[in-house]
Amino acid sequence: MTEQETTPPHHRVAIIGTGFAGIGMAVRLKRAGLHDLVLLERADDIGGTWRDNTYPGATCDVPSHLYSFSFAPNPGWSRSFSPQPEIWDYLRRVAKDEDVVRHVRFHHEVTAAHWEPGANRWRVETTGGTITAQFLVSGSGALADPATPDIPGMDAFQGTVFHSATWNHDHDLSGRSVAVIGTGASAIQFVPQIQPKVGALHLFQRTPPWIIPRTDRDITRAESWLFHHLPVTQQVARKSIYWARENYVFGFVKNPRLMKLVARLATAHMKRQVHDPALRAKLTPSYLPGCKRILISNDYYPALTRPNVSVVTDGIAEVRPNSIVSSDGTEREVDTVIFGTGFRVTDIPIAHRVFDGDGVSLAEHWGGDGEDAQALRGTTVAGFPNLFVLAGPNTGPGHTSQVFLIEAQINYAMSALRYACRNRIDRLVPRPEAQAAYCARVQRKMRGTVWVTGGCDSWYLNSQGRNTTLWPGFSWEFALRTRRFDPGEYHLRREAASARARKGSAVSGAGR
Secondary structure (H helix, E strand, O other), X not given: OOHHHHOOOEEEEEEEOOOHHHHHHHHHHHHOOOOOEEEEOOOOOOOOHXXXXXXXXXXXXXXXOOOOOOOOOOOOOOEOOOEHHHHHHHHHHHHHHOOOHHHEEOOOOEEEEEEEOXXXXXXXXXXXXXXXXXXXXXXXXXXXXXXOOOOOOXXXXXXXXXXXXXXXXXXXXXXXXXXXXXXXXXXXXXXXXXXXXXXXXXXXXXXXXXXXOOOOOEOOHHHHHHHHHOHHHHHHHHHHHHHHHHOOHHHHHHOHHHHHHHHHHHHHHHHHHOOOHXXXXXXXXXXXXXXXXXXXXXXXXXXXXXXXXXXXXXXXXXXXXXXXXXXXXXXXXXXXXXXXXXXOOOOOHHHHOEEOOOOOEHHHHOOOOOOOOOOEOOOEOOOOOOEEEOOOOOOEOOOOOHHHHHHHHHHHHHHHHHHHHHOOEEEEEEOHHHHHHHXXXXXXXXXXXXXXXXXXXXXXXXXXXXXXXEOOOOHHHHHHHOOOOOXXXXXXXXXXXXXXXXXOHHHHHHHO
């Protein structure tokens, strides 16, 4: 074999994933003039979580105008809260319009990414082959891999089992006896959709969520006309939604006692829709709203009042070949089990596949199981040169759009890359003391928030009770903290003259 055949293709930037993070990063790089990039996608199409989650009723719970790129407004949303197919179409359209698709390598699931100190590059192994890159961007996100609880006897179940994130559309639920395990954001959307079809629905609830009304509606013709012909009106709508949601921070972060007002609103909503006191008691949370994710729905509670639905609050003791036994000894025959148990959020899956120069995984750096995730400005990690983690530790939105926070991280990554290009830097890695100081500030801000004082155990928290998921403050504060790259927080290495000669114009591209 020739050297050319054995040498993997090299790129300036490699991006993992093609959801909002991956597509957004690629667009910004290309607009800056850098086209030597590759996106590694494990599936056969782009879209990330909005490609994968096709369960009945899948809809965003952030208003459409805010849940989109600021640089690619969509005047054609059909509703104030977009359904899954529209968001997926939007992502595909942006990728096509910005000429990103030609950079995507489909069926390239990343199995390992190793930093090679001697070569000063990332070696990325995928199911479609190996590539190398100077910079690596993880855009895989927290909602990539479903979380399924380990329940005794599940392997022996003879019926059909699937997770909401991998919905089995070939399985007809008509007349079936269905067990739904979990009552999170996905479950409250698909339960009302399947309830009229199934014969019996047993909803296994560990902790009830707080649910407030969903103020969803069709976008009117007049509004659509304005958005298409006077784009400034859509910007006004976006900014209005943004600032309205920023007010939630006063209850989540500044004074959690304010969340008692939300509890009253949610309780009134439940009382209007659930008249049975016994069922209401099962559905009433014992913690402050916001401690777990506040959900929005107008049809979830009515679905639970139907004769073919039972809400089970006893834990699951075991699963038998054709039934589920709850902890009180009651056995319920079922032929279908649907998990609505969310995703591996605190244990970020990609962290087990990214390795530093000594072969130590990112997950091991983050406490062995990846649960103690830490990153400078939520984006770069000490010990991992030239790596950017989008939707990283403490960048989750407790009150607003994840897309807004992802764009703030992209701005930070672009600022770092511009600095590297202007100053001929070929390696940048956070100083451990800078990362530690930043993370300590974040955790100090986290004290007293509803997420750690609200009286619940949520997926926001790791096994030690630390919130490594959410940003504890206004989203504009995070945008300010990631507005520009501070070289003083990094160990930097200036590239050799020979390397500059080889790269030529490819280096200058990101500096524009």
